[in-house]
Amino acid sequence: MSFLRRIIILLLACVSLSCTNHEQTSVALQPYDDFNNTLIKQVSSSVKEIYGFETVVLKHKPIPREAYITVKAARYRANKLLQILAEEKPDTVTYILGLATKDISTTKRDKDGNIKSPKEKYTDWGVFGLGYRPGESCVVSTFRLKNPEHKLPLRLQKVCIHEIGHNLGLDHCENKMCVMTDAAESIKTIDQVKLDLCAACKKKIYN
Numbered sequence: 001m002s003f004l005r006r007i008i009i010l011l012l013a014c015v016s017l018s019c020t021n022h023e024q025t026s027v028a029l030q031p032y033d034d035f036n037n038t039l040i041k042q043v044s045s046s047v048k049e050i051y052g053f054e055t056v057v058l059k060h061k062p063i064p065r066e067a068y069i070t071v072k073a074a075r076y077r078a079n080k081l082l083q084i085l086a087e088e089k090p091d092t093v094t095y096i097l098g099l100a101t102k103d104i105s106t107t108k109r110d111k112d113g114n115i116k117s118p119k120e121k122y123t124d125w126g127v128f129g130l131g132y133r134p135g136e137s138c139v140v141s142t143f144r145l146k147n148p149e150h151k152l153p154l155r156l157q158k159v160c161i162h163e164i165g166h167n168l169g170l171d172h173c174e175n176k177m178c179v180m181t182d183a184a185e186s187i188k189t190i191d192q193v194k195l196d197l198c199a200a201c202k203k204k205i206y207n
Helices: 003-019 037-051 078-088 149-167 187-192 199-206
Strands: 026-031 054-057 075-077 095-100 104-106 125-127 129-131 137-141
Touching (some): 037 054, 037 095, 037 149, 075 078, 078 104, 078 129, 078 137, 137 149, 149 187
Parallel strands (some): 075 104, 095 137
16 A cells, blocks of 8 residues: 555545544444344344444345355455445444354455455455445354354444444554454454453544
8 A cells, every 4th residue: 555545545544533523423323134033122222232323224135146256165255345335324324333144254455455465365355344444334243153152242332333343434452452452353443452441442433
């Protein structure tokens, strides 16, 4: 990634953080396929508690077929889902969060924008969720969060709060207990973090 591009992203992130009016911000939850209604309610509650955002639950719909790929396995490209979600986002909401049960993936890149090595591993990399920083859409899947099943609800809420944080302009946090810490390719990280932003991340959003 070029120096100029990094500066542009940083400026956009600062604008996103500084312009967020929490009293007017809302998040649409777009459940795909047979996504569990109880889980939707739990995600909605966490978004309200952590960010103070109102939520709108949209009607269930099939996960978009145009995002389907079979590079290494039957998956759905998270980047394509973000694009579709942004295009379909109701004008009455600020952000939109896709909730999926199918496996989702992206291409994992290094700080210079190159595909991480080994390329055969990271060209199509399965993920818990994805959200651009800043952005208006994010997507989370339960596919890699459900084993064991009893840990799924809390894991799901943490990843949803994490990806919305990226949409707001938050980067990965160095505080290992903050929900914005980098998962570092491990489900154990998600289990260890709190379902909350650290004081530093909260300050970036609310100041």
